[in-house]
Amino acid sequence: MxxxxxxxxxxxxxxxxxxxAIVGVVASGNLEVLLERASPTDTCTIDIATAAxxxxxxxxxxVRDFVARRPAGGLRISINDGGARPDTVAxxxxxxxxxxxxxxx
Amino acid sequence: MTLDDILAGLFPxxxxxxxxxxxxxxxAILPDGGLIHLLGITRGRxxxxxxxxxxxxxxxxxxKSGDRAPILVLVDSASQRMSKRDELLGLSEYLSHLAKALLxxxxxxxxxxxxxxxxxxxxxxxxxxxxxxxxxxxxGAHPAVMDLPSMARVTKLxxxxxxxxxxxxxxxxxxxDNMVQTGGIHVVWDETSPLAPQxxxxxxxxxxxxxxxxxxxxxxxxxxxxxxxDRVVALAAVAQRGAQHG
Amino acid sequence: MTQVAANNVSLSWYEASARQRIDALVxxxxxxxxxxxxxxxxxxxxxxxxxPEQFDDGIVIGHGRLDGTPxxxxxxxxxxxxxxFGEVHGAKLTGLLxxxxxxxxxxxxxxxxGGVRLQEANAGxxxxxxxxxxxxxxxxxxxxVVGLIGGRAxxxxxxxxxxxxxxxxxxxxxxxISVSGPEVIETNRGIEEFDSRDRALVWRTMGGKHRxxxxxxxxxxxxEALAFRQAAIDALKIKRGCDTNVLEAEQNRxxxxxxxxxxxxxxxxxxxTLGIDAPTEIPALPTDxxxxxxxxxENADDAR
Numbered sequence: 001m002x003x004x005x006x007x008x009x010x011x012x013x014x015x016x017x018x019x020x021a022i023v024g025v026v027a028s029g030n031l032e033v034l035l036e037r038a039s040p041t042d043t044c045t046i047d048i049a050t051a052a053x054x055x056x057x058x059x060x061x062x063v064r065d066f067v068a069r070r071p072a073g074g075l076r077i078s079i080n081d082g083g084a085r086p087d088t089v090a091x092x093x094x095x096x097x098x099x100x101x102x103x104x105x
Numbered sequence: 106m107t108l109d110d111i112l113a114g115l116f117p118x119x120x121x122x123x124x125x126x127x128x129x130x131x132x133a134i135l136p137d138g139g140l141i142h143l144l145g146i147t148r149g150r151x152x153x154x155x156x157x158x159x160x161x162x163x164x165x166x167x168x169k170s171g172d173r174a175p176i177l178v179l180v181d182s183a184s185q186r187m188s189k190r191d192e193l194l195g196l197s198e199y200l201s202h203l204a205k206a207l208l209x210x211x212x213x214x215x216x217x218x219x220x221x222x223x224x225x226x227x228x229x230x231x232x233x234x235x236x237x238x239x240x241x242x243x244x245g246a247h248p249a250v251m252d253l254p255s256m257a258r259v260t261k262l263x264x265x266x267x268x269x270x271x272x273x274x275x276x277x278x279x280x281x282d283n284m285v286q287t288g289g290i291h292v293v294w295d296e297t298s299p300l301a302p303q304x305x306x307x308x309x310x311x312x313x314x315x316x317x318x319x320x321x322x323x324x325x326x327x328x329x330x331x332x333x334x335d336r337v338v339a340l341a342a343v344a345q346r347g348a349q350h351g
Numbered sequence: 352m353t354q355v356a357a358n359n360v361s362l363s364w365y366e367a368s369a370r371q372r373i374d375a376l377v378x379x380x381x382x383x384x385x386x387x388x389x390x391x392x393x394x395x396x397x398x399x400x401x402x403p404e405q406f407d408d409g410i411v412i413g414h415g416r417l418d419g420t421p422x423x424x425x426x427x428x429x430x431x432x433x434x435x436f437g438e439v440h441g442a443k444l445t446g447l448l449x450x451x452x453x454x455x456x457x458x459x460x461x462x463x464x465g466g467v468r469l470q471e472a473n474a475g476x477x478x479x480x481x482x483x484x485x486x487x488x489x490x491x492x493x494x495x496v497v498g499l500i501g502g503r504a505x506x507x508x509x510x511x512x513x514x515x516x517x518x519x520x521x522x523x524x525x526x527x528i529s530v531s532g533p534e535v536i537e538t539n540r541g542i543e544e545f546d547s548r549d550r551a552l553v554w555r556t557m558g559g560k561h562r563x564x565x566x567x568x569x570x571x572x573x574x575e576a577l578a579f580r581q582a583a584i585d586a587l588k589i590k591r592g593c594d595t596n597v598l599e600a601e602q603n604r605x606x607x608x609x610x611x612x613x614x615x616x617x618x619x620x621x622x623x624t625l626g627i628d629a630p631t632e633i634p635a636l637p638t639d640x641x642x643x644x645x646x647x648x649e650n651a652d653d654a655r
Contacts, residue, residue: 027430105380201515234478250472337446
């Protein structure tokens with residue numbers, strides 16, 4: 001497994017009040033994304049464990065794009081990756097933010 | 106040791122056992138004069154629906170007799186029978202039924218002791234040896250979930266790589282020591298000492314508690330299992346109390 | 352008063368994840384997870400094999416309400432390591448069943464498993480044994496343990512043995528129940544014994560319809576989360592322990608099955624013996640027609 005870590009400044013912080021959210025499963029070509037609230041609210045940390053080695057530059061581009069486009073501030077994101085394609089990663093990250101912003105029942 | 110040697114060593118007062126194919130059933134007298142039932146699967150044979158239903162039937166008859174005498178389950182088997190016919194007939198139900206019968210016998214007051222004296226694997230191991238209250242083994246016994254060559258095929262790792270990994274952990278590779286370390290086998294008997302007192306010692310143990318997780322933690326082969334299970338019990342109790350009052 | 356509301360969105364049980372199944376099964380918003388992913392109780396063994404981990408180790412456990420009634424629930428994720436039982440995965444289910452005994456609460460197990468996880472085979476095997484013991488211990492107190500089977504990974508190996516200890520089983524057509532998987536039989540016995548690539552053979556030998564017809568499962572439902580929910584609600588209304596009478600009835604039931612069908616070469620022969628008019632049509636029948644055709648099936652009432 002290859003471990004990657006990112007700590008990025010986020011222009012917008014995640015809404016809602018849920019403490020955490022999880023989306024996806026760890027399987028070939030798939031990944032799980034766990035989102036938790038963390039301070040400070042202008043920062044997003046992303047820790048990745050991936051089965052596909054040598055794709056650090058691709059991850060860098062995907063997570064930077066995600067933090068630029070979505071309200072990711074105040075999130076600690078942890079990813080277990082079974083070798084997902086970049087578009088799948090982007091989809092799961094977007095689903096994750098949507099889920100943590102959902103109103104609580 | 107052969108089955109005859111084992112039975113002679115365990116029961117100096119004699120035993121009476123019949124063989125139905127690979128299945129054995131009978132009874133013996135313990136040194137203290139008490140009765141003990143004998144059941145088993147022998148000669149390294151697979152456990153299929155036909156064998157499981159015979160064994161389960163014997164267990165149920167023993168429970169219905171109401172004698173509350175201990176049951177010794179002798180195990181030298183292969184895995185479950187791998188066949189289209191057995192699966193067509195619902196082999197899982199037959200194996201579960203046998204395990205349930207043994208578990209029920211224990212709950213109804215019969216001490217159940219498994220004695221692994223040869224091989225056993227996978228579903229056959231679960232339905233027989235691992236369904237007894239206390240599982241002991243003789244040196245040379247060789248339990249397995251799956252043999253290393255098959256495991257190599259499924260995991261796509263070479264046998265040499267698997268062997269190297271098996272040096273570092275008892276958690277996956279076949280073998281008696283690994284099953285002891287993970288807590289599945291209570292004790293390995295000393296075959297150079299008389300067997301009868303070793304069985305007597307097992308029969309004196311308190312019954313009813315599944316202590317395999319604790320043994321696995323103490324022996325270092327399964328460090329997480331007992332702690333996780335205990336934590337779930339505690340969490341459920343707290344969460345439900347909260348829900349009732351909340 | 353607790354609000355009772357199910358999600359009414361159509362959801363394929365087969366396609367859904369473990370978490371989606373739980374959400375669709377229990378009353379809306381009632382699920383509370385134990386040892387959730389945020390605690391990161393991952394397998395301590397997969398890293399030895401340089402394999403990816405999952406934060407919940409492939410099983411979600413907790414409590415919720417089913418039509419207002421408190422229940423304990425476990426759901427396996429069949430897409431992670433084939434839903435296989437490892438040390439942590441298994442211990443979570445063992446703990447849940449022991450909790451059920453202490454709390455006297457019914458349990459739903461949403462099976463989706465290939466059996467024991469080979470990378471931690473000894474721990475997985477022992478977990479199966481501990482779970483089976485815990486199921487019987489809790490059933491003897493009168494608590495029901497209901498299995499729901501219809502996931503991608505089916506219910507194989509040790510999972511099928513656990514299923515065999517349950518009070519009742521609910522299956523869909525996709526719910527395969529078998530000890531040895533098709534590939535395992537073929538690898539060990541040859542392609543003449545079992546051709547694992549013959550999917551029709553796999554479905555009619557191990558699939559939900561066949562299991563329902565021979566009494567290996569109690570309720571047959573569509574591949575729909577709401578159908579599983581309704582069947583689970585109905586299953587929990589039946590209270591039955593696990594005593595000598597039940598085991599003796601099961602002995603008779605399984606002996607009878609061997610006598611009736613022991614010489615059959617194929618599932619179709621068994622269906623014919625059951626008296627089904629057009630046995631070769633069974634695999635193609637939609638649920639309503641199948642249930643009508645299944646009127647003469649073997650059942651396991653009071654014998655499981």
